[in-house]
Amino acid sequence: MNELQGLVDALAAHLARPVGVDDRRFRALAYSSHGEEADQVRRASILRREAPREVTAWLASLGLPETRDPVRVPARAEFGMAARICVPVWFQDTPFGYLWLIDEPQPLDAAQLAASERCAADLGAELYRERLRELQQRDRERTAVRSLVGEGGEEPAGAAALVSAAAYAVVVLRAAHREGAFAEAVDVRLAAGVEQVRRRAAPQTVLGLVERGTAVVVLALDGADAAAVRAATLQQTAADHLADCAGWSVVAGVGDVCATAAGGLRRPYEQARAAARLGLRLPGLGSVVGWTDLGAYRVLAELVGERPPLQLVPASLRTLLATADGRGLVETLEQYLEHAGDARATAEALFVHRSSLYGRLHRIEAVAGVDLRSGDTRLELQLGLRLWRMGGAPDALDPAGR
Incomplete structure (x- = not known):
């Protein structure tokens, strides 16, 4: 962005007034020295790298994203x-952002406005x-990520x-829709989230690859604790970018x-991918799931x-789920096994009397054809319940196991 900054500084010196350039989302790209002339909105844009949302919403309502002509934007005391004057920055048929110039106390004259439009044209070419x-850099980055997390040799490129x-870590972001849909716009938003984090990090410390609702991010870190x-x-940045996508x-x-x-990062990549997949299936794990935090699910x-x-769910659980009250019985069994067969603790967790619990357990044994006194049976059932949870805990399963 050195060329961009040079153009901004040159125009600011020529006009003797502050100049700033934002991208299409009103995020600051470059700005001249402002001194006391900077108003509250420009200070916020410089400090936070973007204008306040209420301001950007108002600016968009003025038609700025569509116009090619300079627009005089009136003062807004409440903001x-x-x-200021907004000069849209385009290159050929592609919009890139906005050139901003304070238009008070002395408005820009025709010659100054013409100079600003020439600068906007130069800015558009530079941004292009x-x-x-x-x-080109993102292409090289995607190649680097694939090399690092793929089946690599001793020294991946x-x-x-x-x-x-x-330290080095791999983070996998998985976006999912509650109805299983997919939209190309989700990849765009995931990529924007990764890009935002990359821009705020030191060079060559964040590499990303986004495909089909999944972002693979390789991180170079100051220490192991920084990974989480x-x-x-x-995760939060990606969620923010997906906020306007309902159901995601x-x-x-x-x-x-x-x-x-x-030696490559294939192993931590596989772990991160599995952790993300389980995180979508098991909301109780939270929005950031570490491989080391998965317990038995890791195995x-x-x-x-x-x-x-x-x-892989055993036939006994399939049979249990096939009954009319199957889900209730399965959840009772789950609590019983999670409490190590302690009837009192299980009854308290389910808010039922112990006699009611014993009735449910006898029905489970009868329907599933199992003996809950058997250690092997309890182990198989507990593993089966975890597999059922990993698969999304559906109300019914194919009895044939397909």
């Missing part, structure tokens, strides 16, 4: 916003070149794209932290691999 450079660091913090930031949620999975990326995830977990 602490001085009068910058976009091409970024696209992607390792050179990361700065030397104390960075993962939480990525996003979960971050975090693999084990590594001391080096030289099952290793054993199941890429197979659908519902295919």
Whole structure:
């Protein structure tokens, strides 16, 4: 952005007034020295890298995103916003942002406005070149991520794209719709979230790859403890970008932290991917799921691999779910096994009398054809219940196990 800053500073010196450039979402890209002339909105834009939402909503209502002509924007005292001129920044048929100039106390004259329009044209050309450079950089970055998390050799090429660091981690962001839908716009928003985090981080410390509702992010960190913090930031930023997409949620999975990326990061990637997948299936795990926090699910995830977990649910549980009150019986069984067969603790957890619990347990044994006194049976059922949860806990399963 050095060329961009040079153009802004040159125009500010020529006009003897503050100049700023925002992108299409009213986020600050470059700005000249403002001194005391900066109003409240410009100060907020500089400090937070974007204008307040109520201001951007009002500016959009003025038709700024569609126009190519300069627009005189009136002062708004309630926003602490001085009068300004907005010169849209385009390159050919592509809009890139807005050039802003304070228009008081002395409004710009025709010659000054013409100089501003010439500068906007130069800014558009520079932003177009910058976009091409970024696209090339993102292509190299995607290649680097694939190299790092793929079936690599001893020295994957992607390792050179990361700065030397104390620790390395992989975070997988998974976006999912409650009805299983997919939209290309989700990838755009995930990519924007990763890009926002990347821009705020040191160079070569955040590499990202976004495909089909999944973002794979490789991080170079100052220490192992930073992985969870960075993962939480990525998840929250992605969720913010998806806020206007009804029915979507996003979960971050975090693999084990590594001391080096030289041998590739395939293993932590697989862990992060499994953690994210479980996070979507098991909301109780939270929006950021660490591989090391999965407990018994970690073992099952290793054993199941890429197979659908519902295919592995034992026949006894399938039979139980097939009854009219199957889900209630399964949840009773789940509580009983989670409380290690303690009838009193189970009854208290279910808010039922122990005699009612015993009645349910006898019915479970009769319907499923099992003996809950058997340790092997209890183990099989508990593993089956975890597999059922991993598969989304449906109300019914194919009796044949398909």
